[in-house]
Amino acid sequence: MTQLPVVDAPHEEPARKVRPPADASTMAHRELLGGDFWRKIPAFEDIDEATFLDHRWQMKNTITKPEKLLEAVQSLASDAFLADAAEGFKGAPMAVRVSPYMLSLVDWTNPYDDPIRVQFLPTASTRLPDHPKLTFDSLGEQGDAPVPGLTHRYPDKALFLALDTCPVYCRFCTRSYAVGPDQDMVDKVSLKASPKRWEVIFDYIASRPELEDIVISGGDAWNLRAAQIEALGNRLLDIPHVRRMRFASKGPAVMPQKLLSDDEWFSALVGVVKRGRSMHKDVMLHTHFNHPNEITEITAKALGRLFEEGVHVRNQSVLQRNVNDSIEAMTMLARRCAWVGVHPYYVYQHDMVKGVEELRTTVHTAEVIEKHVRGSTAGFNTPTFVVDAPGGGGKRSVHSYEHYDHTTGISVYTAPSVKEGQHFLYFDPIDQLPEEGRQRWADEGEHQAMIDEALAAAGA
Ligand SMILES: *Cc1c(COP(=O)(O)O)cnc(C)c1O
Numbered sequence: 001m002t003q004l005p006v007v008d009a010p011h012e013e014p015a016r017k018v019r020p021p022a023d024a025s026t027m028a029h030r031e032l033l034g035g036d037f038w039r040k041i042p043a044f045e046d047i048d049e050a051t052f053l054d055h056r057w058q059m060k061n062t063i064t065k066p067e068k069l070l071e072a073v074q075s076l077a078s079d080a081f082l083a084d085a086a087e088g089f090k091g092a093p094m095a096v097r098v099s100p101y102m103l104s105l106v107d108w109t110n111p112y113d114d115p116i117r118v119q120f121l122p123t124a125s126t127r128l129p130d131h132p133k134l135t136f137d138s139l140g141e142q143g144d145a146p147v148p149g150l151t152h153r154y155p156d157k158a159l160f161l162a163l164d165t166c167p168v169y170c171r172f173c174t175r176s177y178a179v180g181p182d183q184d185m186v187d188k189v190s191l192k193a194s195p196k197r198w199e200v201i202f203d204y205i206a207s208r209p210e211l212e213d214i215v216i217s218g219g220d221a222w223n224l225r226a227a228q229i230e231a232l233g234n235r236l237l238d239i240p241h242v243r244r245m246r247f248a249s250k251g252p253a254v255m256p257q258k259l260l261s262d263d264e265w266f267s268a269l270v271g272v273v274k275r276g277r278s279m280h281k282d283v284m285l286h287t288h289f290n291h292p293n294e295i296t297e298i299t300a301k302a303l304g305r306l307f308e309e310g311v312h313v314r315n316q317s318v319l320q321r322n323v324n325d326s327i328e329a330m331t332m333l334a335r336r337c338a339w340v341g342v343h344p345y346y347v348y349q350h351d352m353v354k355g356v357e358e359l360r361t362t363v364h365t366a367e368v369i370e371k372h373v374r375g376s377t378a379g380f381n382t383p384t385f386v387v388d389a390p391g392g393g394g395k396r397s398v399h400s401y402e403h404y405d406h407t408t409g410i411s412v413y414t415a416p417s418v419k420e421g422q423h424f425l426y427f428d429p430i431d432q433l434p435e436e437g438r439q440r441w442a443d444e445g446e447h448q449a450m451i452d453e454a455l456a457a458a459g460a
């Protein structure tokens with residue numbers, strides 16, 4: 001054995017880079033709103049905690065008329081704002097439905113900039129004309145529906161529109177073609193929660209062995225009765241090839257109280273999840289938080305109850321201008337969701353929906369935000385930013401376009417596993433384009449030329 005030479009060189013410490021201590025502001029996502037914040041709304045001044053936490057009270061006091069909504073905040077918001085909002089309601093494609101909880105989370109002293117107000121209450125002064133390429137059912141959900149209320153677009157999964165009501169109505173709703181009562185300008189497709197309509201859907205799913213994954217949406221599962229959750233859930237679980245189900249509900253964001261006080265509904269959901277688990281089938285809840293302000297101590301408590309029962313929750317957000325189109329808001333949303341046990345899943349590019357052009361952003365905005373959110377927290381808590389390609393291409397990762405012209409705002413996507421050989425176009429809002437792009441869109445004769453250019457550049 002040879003002896004290793006002993007080298008007496010000074011030992012060099014590897015350079016250690018210690019991350020500087022985190023600034024407290026980077027943990028702000030943990031600071032959830034608590035206390036009786038609703039009392040600053042005059043109508044709720046005398047409402048105690050037990051009442052505010054009761055979902056029956058929340059439902060009974062949900063506001064469904066524009067006049068009532070404006071009345072409730074009259075002494076808080078300026079007259080100019082109230083007049084603007086009253087005007088904004090005229091001709092809006094969605095009905096009004098706002099829970100007391102949501103209403104209380106708005107900063108009414110500055111409603112123009114409030115991210116929750118913007119989502120539910122339109123103002124006339126901010127309204128923009130619709131993009132000329134916008135169509136009513138922009139996602140083509142009805143075109144891919146073999147039976148009414150079931151969209152079968154992807155190979156192994158389908159979207160079941162179980163009902164057409166929600167606990168709240170969002171201005172930006174993709175399904176404004178069906179969800180909510182008819183508006184002056186809009187006659188909607190009927191998708192009632194009817195056992196007869198459901199039967200046809202169950203039969204279709206049972207007849208298609210490739211369907212493993214069913215999204216139960218609408219409308220919103222929050223508005224199904226406990227018995228309906230059980231009937232629907234169990235009927236789907238009994239179809240042997242159905243392995244995964246998700247109940248989609250905005251409820252946890254707009255009325256978390258239901259998870260705390262509607263024991264019958266809560267048990268029905270937990271029952272379906274547990275029965276699914278015993279069959280080695282996955283039943284989850286998908287929800288829809290758009291801004292960190294929507295997550296309060298009440299939310300944490302409500303979601304904690306689901307967590308204890310082993311019900312997993314994922315979040316899908318919609319990217320909206322002046323709501324959450326900033327790096328700060330989206331990073332905070334992802335981290336706050338994670339903090340309360342919800343997995344951020346998707347951030348959707350805003351669909352091309354009527355009457356809400358002011359809420360859409362460019363694809364470029366989504367790309368920039370996604371770049372910053374990624375890396376800010378665990379990978380499994382990092383949402384994928386997607387465009388639901390207009391015309392039925394399905395969800396595409398925002399940056400996966402074949403071509404994107406920042407001047408005309410046209411992006412071109414393909415979806416080889418969904419609709420082989422086709423090209424799908426998304427159009428950025430015109431007011432966000434550079435001058436040259438805005439001018440071309442102002443000239444109707446240019447529209448087809450811009451589309452043809454984009455398609456040619458994409459190799460179509
Ligand atoms: C979004 C959607 C689904 C589910 O898609 P995932 O990417 O699995 O969340 C299924 N069908 C339709 C029509 C959809 O729009």
Ligand code: SF4
Pocket residue numbers: 165166167168169170172173174175179218219220250
């Ligand atoms: S809760 Fe969902 S389905 Fe209902 S109005 Fe809002 S976005 Fe549309």
